[in-house]
Amino acid sequence: MTTAPAATATEALIVRDKKVRKPRERFTLSRTIKYAVMILFVLIVLTPVYVLLVTSFKGAGDASPVRAWNLPEIWTLDNWVGAWNALAPSIGRSFLIVIPAALISAMLGSMNGYVLSLWTFRGANLVFTLILFGMFIPYQAVMIPLLQLMLGAGVPSGVPALILLHVIYGIPITTLIFRNYYQTVPKELIEAGRVDGAGMLRTYWSVVLPISIPSFVVVLIWQFTNAWNDFLFAVFFSSSQNGPVTLALNNLANGALLQDYGISMAGALLASLPPLLVYILLGKYFVGGLMSGSVKG
Template sequence: MTDVVATSVPAPDTAGRPIDLHRSVPKNRFSLGRTLKYAALIFFVVIVLIPVYVLLVTSFKGTGDASPARAWALPEIWTLDNWQTAWTALSPAILRTLQMVVPSAIIAAFLGSLNGFVLSRWSFKGSNLVFTLILFGMFIPYQAVMIPLNQLVLDLGIPSGVPSLILLHVVYGIPITTLIFRNYYMTVPHELIEAARVDGAGMFRTYWSIILPISIPSFVVVLIWQFTSSWNDFLFAVFFSSSQNGPVTLALNNLANGALLQNYGVSMAGALFASLPTLLVYIILGKYFIGGLMSGSVKG
């Protein structure tokens, strides 16, 4: 006698066709919650973009047209004179800023990577104290040490401008870069380090051949962070440079003070020129920045 296996058959609908029980019921795309969510997002986007609109519109206005009373209005006559004037005034400073931020970001990232690797995988007496002292540098207000730091730079004979700013941004970038790399290297499997030791690799060989190639996500995060913080810095620029050898933030301040009573459009065009590099960095590398931050957050 053969066994009969009972199987569940979908019940037929009114037309005699079986009903697919696994088919999901389509959701209402115009639900109240979804509408409110998108309305809130649009509202906040508009709030964020309002300053950008004022900057962009004012940068194309002439001398008499650029005024606080007409901040929201479109230009009566569109002109590129403000952009030409701003570029002539800021282009040397932009070049000097690139010469400053690129080496400072790379050097700070590399030193932070070395510190993070040593403090995460090579325990020694007082390692926790050393890590704490490094992090302590993140919480010292720059204003509290600016005068003795200025005197130290003068005593060392470091030229003002780009050389001194590179040194300062590297030194003050080491705490945050060390923290990011240490957290990332803590997620690296310990067996990987032990395998390198078994093969006879020392600390530097392990770092160079094994750890460094898998550190690209953290390097992206650190380079973006250092690039933007160094580019936007103004305090160090005021103390350790001048209008002849300073970065773009100092030149933009001088441009705004000089054009404040003459033409707001020049100041707005200069602000857009000064913010364009950091904006491009985030547009191009933004997704890698978020991915790099998340790469060291979960062990798997």
Template sequence: MTTTSAPAPPIPPLHAGEGGAGPLPSARTRPTGGFTVGRTLRYAALLFFLLIVLVPVYVLFVTSFKGAGDASPTRAWALPTTWTTDNWVAAWDALAPALWRTLQMVIPASIIAAVLGSMNGFVLSRWSFRGANIVFTVILFGMFIPYQAVMIPLLQLMLGLNIPTGVPSLILVHVIYGIPITTLIFRNYYQSIPHELIEAARVDGAGMLRTYFSVILPVSAPGFVVVLIWQFTSAWNDFLFAVFFSSSQNGPVTLALNNLANGALLQNYGVSMAGALFASLPTLVVYILLGKYFIGGLMSGSVKG
């Protein structure tokens, strides 16, 4: 004989005020994170620092459109009484050859240093050999040697090797001094790549070069973005190497800008400001277009996979 239990009575819905519980919060009634005192203070601090950064840009911009009599330190904050583009034309005529030489210098210097740093980083991170840590330490040691301490011996070495001054010497110097930082960035980045990829390539019979070109290089785009931006901006903004290894006739834009600012007894501030904007425009464009990839590339190598 079987017995069946009676079904449990249904639980009545809980209404507001019953059992001391109120209505369940809905998505519409939940707080949406409006402006609080802390958030307002943070935005105010960010706006304050943004204004500090933009003040020199404002002075550069407005002064570049002032005439020779209107551009003076006493009127640095004032708008031009008469807007003119003559300063931009004069600055372009003076800096255009140097801008072209700088492009001829920074593009190959950035690419060569990035490729060599990528190969070094791969070997030192994923193709271990005896003494790899010592070699890596020696390479990094080049980052901590002051440029001023080796400038004269380096110049004598360049002259002894009969390397022409100007663009060829600057390319070689920037490649040499770019290898330590590019090696460090790529070594940290390649350590985040799963080791199983390297092992699978070894099982398939791939050697070191085949593994690098077929497995590692296709996934190295974030690292190359970081390194190329770093090398491009450091080589473009360099002035010390330009003074030692070039002249006003074959030097980069930083040297030409210095000559433009100090080339006359009566300083034309408008032309100097326009020239400074011309010289900083390429690096500004690079950071605006590739800034988010730069941060993403740095973060992609910050943790190990």
């Protein structure tokens, strides 16, 4: 009499086990496909990096388009030494440009976002819309009048002109990011500051600024990368003697007439290292800070 219930219980366990296994098998298969697709995309993206890297260690006779996929016959650091000697002054000037440009535009964007979101006034939305128009105007369309304006104002070419331009053109995006982030700040914090007698500037400095670190990380990474990789402003407002690394890299590569492939590839890798290191070290903070201001906007 006890055999039938035991058999029934065993069959029930087998059926339940099968039902549990099937979703796991499907989940494992789907996850494998996702990883395979991701690996494929990574290989596609890293293929040019591989060519850059191996070519940068090749000698003059070994670096050619025909042998682009081959490993160096003789590994050498001469290309890296030559690229560093050619680009070192311009790399220093790039840091002199991007660091103050990123910091100043971040502070101005933070103050704009604070006023336009937490200390609003009549017409604030119109002012915000006008500021955002700067994001949609192509640089090429205003380059000639902008050059005439800079010359008329007497702004020195090179580092000062590029700092000013990156600050001005960075204000729209920094204002947008900070305004969206400050929209998520509880209004009670601002009201508490007003009750304690803090004015607009004191509330910003003591209450709002300390909680703005996530957005500052996003804006600084964004501005640093944009200013570092800029080439159009560098061509119009600087020269090879006072310009950033992108202009020096173009001169190193001789424009479209690439002859010394090894030193050109090494120079490209050297020029890309600073923004790459910034993203590697601060990438997780960039994503977190960008998402922290995406709830409202």
